[in-house]
Amino acid sequence: MVISPEASAAITLLLASAACGLCYSKLAQEPIRRKQLDVQYVKACVQDIQFKEKTLFCQPAFDSLKDEQFKIFYDEVVITLGCSTNTFNTPGVDEHVFMQRQLLHIAIVVGGPTGIEIAAELTDLFVGDLMKLYQHLRGKASVKVHDVAPNILTPFDQKLSKYAQESLQKHKAEIKVSSHITNVTTDTIETRKYGKIAYGILIWAAGNTQRPFQTSSIL
Structure with missing residues (x-):
């Protein structure tokens, strides 16, 4: 199971071409959920982790459900935070x-x-x-x-x-x-x-x- 607020990951090698209109922007995205992979995808954000109880507290990544919360129990958990653009704290x-x-x-x-x-x-x-x-x-x-x-x-x-x-x-x-x-x-x-x-x-x-x-x- 993969829990993520984003349903796809960017293919960085294609971003420059997509920005110039040389390829369709969606081609620069790799979907998490694919029929070739036996992976269950949950579109949500993990708000809290209880390691002793092996429990994830999640919030749906949809505006209409932003006040809801649900639990997911796990055997093993892998935390992959990803990365963000480095602004070097430059204002604006x-x-x-x-x-x-x-x-x-x-x-x-x-x-x-x-x-x-x-x-x-x-x-x-x-x-x-x-x-x-x-x-x-x-x-x-x-x-x-x-x-x-x-x-x-x-x-x-x-x-x-x-x-x-x-x-x-x-x-x-x-x-x-x-x-x-x-x-x-x-x-x-x-x-x-x-x-x-x-x-x-x-x-x-x-x-x-x-x-x-x-x-x-x-x-």
Whole structure:
């Protein structure tokens, strides 16, 4: 049995393509409940665990049943908290980074594998299909990658980092290194080095951080 408020898990390798419309967004999701697997799925949140009694106290993950609670008894329990987007406690990130349509400037925070991949996908999209469909917008769309490190793709070989940077710049994507984000608003990011920069879409690709482990009482 799997208990989770989400019925699927994201396939991270497809997220960049899904964001650019190159594949259907649902293809980037792996359903928990499948006919090939003998797994019972319960859409709920575990609110409390009584280890001595081997009991889970659960709340249905539906708005209409949010005040209900039920118990599930177990023989063995595996706790997998998953992860959340790492905001580094930057003010405003949680409220404002979900693809707002205002301007055609796209700011991508952190030049790691995910950030660089989506930057490449977006520049290809702008140079290719979009500019053929919307020729009056030619030259107005832009992609800018911000990274607090002195280079992009820092965990990888320097040759790969240099190649990625030159390739992106060739396609008119700007690379802003040593760019420390101090605050995020509805339409701007504030940086220590470059000041305040307006954006239309902000993509936060700064990796993941562990979820807090919280229950009302664990015995």
